[in-house]
Amino acid sequence: MCLCRNGDATKQRIINKSMYNNLLNQVGKEFRRITFSLQKDSDYYVIFSVLELLEEDMQDFSAYPSSEDGKPFIMRASTTSEANEYNVYFTIDRIQLTEQFVHDPKGNYVINGVKFKFFNSNYALRPNLEYSYLLKDSFHDDAPTIQKVLPLRQCSKWLSTYIDTTHSALDILKSFEYLQIQVSQLSVDAYGADLMAFPEHIGNIYIVRYNPYIRKIHFTISPAPNPGLFCHYFFRNAIDDTLKIKITNKTRGGFLLSEDEYPVDTKQVEQFYPMKTDPDVLDVKIVSENEGPVFFDSDMHFVSKIEFNMNVKTADVEMKIKSKEGEEEQHLEKFVSESHSIGTATEREAALGERSSENAYKILEDNLEFILFDGDKNKKEENTLRAREAIRRILEKAQKRCIICDPYFGQKDIADFVFPMTSLNVNVRILAGKENLAKTSEEGKKIAAAIQSMLDEFNKRLGSKIQMRLLTGQSILHDRFIIVDDLVWLLGSSFNQFGSRATTIVKVPTVSCKNFYGLAEKWWSDDKETISLTDYERS
Numbered sequence: 001m002c003l004c005r006n007g008d009a010t011k012q013r014i015i016n017k018s019m020y021n022n023l024l025n026q027v028g029k030e031f032r033r034i035t036f037s038l039q040k041d042s043d044y045y046v047i048f049s050v051l052e053l054l055e056e057d058m059q060d061f062s063a064y065p066s067s068e069d070g071k072p073f074i075m076r077a078s079t080t081s082e083a084n085e086y087n088v089y090f091t092i093d094r095i096q097l098t099e100q101f102v103h104d105p106k107g108n109y110v111i112n113g114v115k116f117k118f119f120n121s122n123y124a125l126r127p128n129l130e131y132s133y134l135l136k137d138s139f140h141d142d143a144p145t146i147q148k149v150l151p152l153r154q155c156s157k158w159l160s161t162y163i164d165t166t167h168s169a170l171d172i173l174k175s176f177e178y179l180q181i182q183v184s185q186l187s188v189d190a191y192g193a194d195l196m197a198f199p200e201h202i203g204n205i206y207i208v209r210y211n212p213y214i215r216k217i218h219f220t221i222s223p224a225p226n227p228g229l230f231c232h233y234f235f236r237n238a239i240d241d242t243l244k245i246k247i248t249n250k251t252r253g254g255f256l257l258s259e260d261e262y263p264v265d266t267k268q269v270e271q272f273y274p275m276k277t278d279p280d281v282l283d284v285k286i287v288s289e290n291e292g293p294v295f296f297d298s299d300m301h302f303v304s305k306i307e308f309n310m311n312v313k314t315a316d317v318e319m320k321i322k323s324k325e326g327e328e329e330q331h332l333e334k335f336v337s338e339s340h341s342i343g344t345a346t347e348r349e350a351a352l353g354e355r356s357s358e359n360a361y362k363i364l365e366d367n368l369e370f371i372l373f374d375g376d377k378n379k380k381e382e383n384t385l386r387a388r389e390a391i392r393r394i395l396e397k398a399q400k401r402c403i404i405c406d407p408y409f410g411q412k413d414i415a416d417f418v419f420p421m422t423s424l425n426v427n428v429r430i431l432a433g434k435e436n437l438a439k440t441s442e443e444g445k446k447i448a449a450a451i452q453s454m455l456d457e458f459n460k461r462l463g464s465k466i467q468m469r470l471l472t473g474q475s476i477l478h479d480r481f482i483i484v485d486d487l488v489w490l491l492g493s494s495f496n497q498f499g500s501r502a503t504t505i506v507k508v509p510t511v512s513c514k515n516f517y518g519l520a521e522k523w524w525s526d527d528k529e530t531i532s533l534t535d536y537e538r539s
Helices: 099-103 168-175 177-191 360-366 377-396 411-418 441-462 510-525 533-538
Strands: 014-016 030-040 043-053 073-076 087-096 124-126 132-135 157-163 205-210 214-222 228-235 243-250 256-264 270-274 281-288 292-301 305-323 326-343 370-373 401-405 427-433 465-471 480-484 487-491 503-507 530-532
Touching: 030 177, 043 168, 073 177, 087 177, 132 292, 168 177, 214 281, 214 292, 256 270, 360 370, 370 377, 377 411, 377 480, 377 503, 401 510, 411 427, 411 441, 411 465, 427 510, 441 465, 441 533, 465 533, 480 510, 487 510, 530 533
Parallel strands: 043 205, 401 427, 427 465
Antiparallel strands: 014 132, 030 043, 030 087, 073 087, 124 157, 132 157, 157 205, 214 228, 228 270, 243 256, 243 281, 281 292, 305 326, 370 503, 401 480, 465 530, 480 487, 487 503
């Protein structure tokens, strides 16, 4: 049994005060309540909850009704064992929203006559009783995760949130691996989303109310000579209100082109709104006379050109490859590519900077996102100085921590790059390679002792926090990285040669940084992976 999920939410929110947005105005209405809970002995603890005020025309308005005796629908995790301290449950029931619940859900959470408990001591209500967030449905990858844990609805919605700021429920789940498995399994089976994939929502209560006028809207644009916006509305039942639509047209470069406002005919499904300029990137907001903003969509891009490629197979080739491992037969398929396009793309204004500049790479350099050093032998000194300056700029960004991962990092590199760092608040850790300190073990131990002595003296004199450990055996580290707080940069070569040959500095995508600095922290704390300078010297 599964509830449908919704897609991503937009990064933007509109906050509005209205009859519908005021949470206290919903008192007395029937909400469908979805609850995930942990049971321990005779006690039940809420770990996630969503209350929905369903509209009558919703497909599942009558789904999961309470039984004749008023008992809720209940599912238990299939992997639950009586030997475990906790059991995991999924529950759906119907409740009338009370003023007591609105002010104190923690003290008034009752299912089937049983008062449920909470691991946290309090909730933070956001935004507040008189205002709610207005969210739109969107499906882009970098959208916030809130709607990934809300039921799937193709309409705008108002959202009130009770946030477990202490993360107490999440801490309990993290303490028991079997609980994480059970919550993950039950939430996927019963709710259609893995709650453990979105731990930031564990412990929270969400109250959702849906757009009472419009289920969804399909948009289509019309270019010159009759520029405008077509809207296909999916209205709910009879609407006793006045709606207006506001259309903002802008360019991809951020220039505002025009704003148009029209009344919405709630009896007409198909409507066309003329615009002063050709549609490019649109923001659309619909406002109710009674409720204020009830719908919005932003940064809407429309397809003007489609390009596609086809690979046509032209040959099959059999090859025999000889190597040290012997002879290997390979079957190779060869293709010819063909490209086709439909439509034309909008020409951007180069003079206004809406088209990529020929010198756009300099912006990436200035932002330390991507820097190329060309390895020109005639500019070796210039490139080396430029590279060192770029690395120092990265290191200076550190406010709390800095981890340098380079198997060839040595004494001179510490003097050139680490000692000049100006902040004494930064905890600097260096991960280098034991096998790369010197050609022989004895020489390496002497260098390790010298480095440790140098660090001890520097730390003692300035109160700094610089440490170094060595990756043991054949270093598992190949690339070179700099971790600064929660950001990571990839270096194409070691610090001691950086810039003297063709190489790059690349900023790692933010979503991948956590994985890498988690790995670096693991190496640092694992005695099987790394060894301290002192222990290496004494070994």
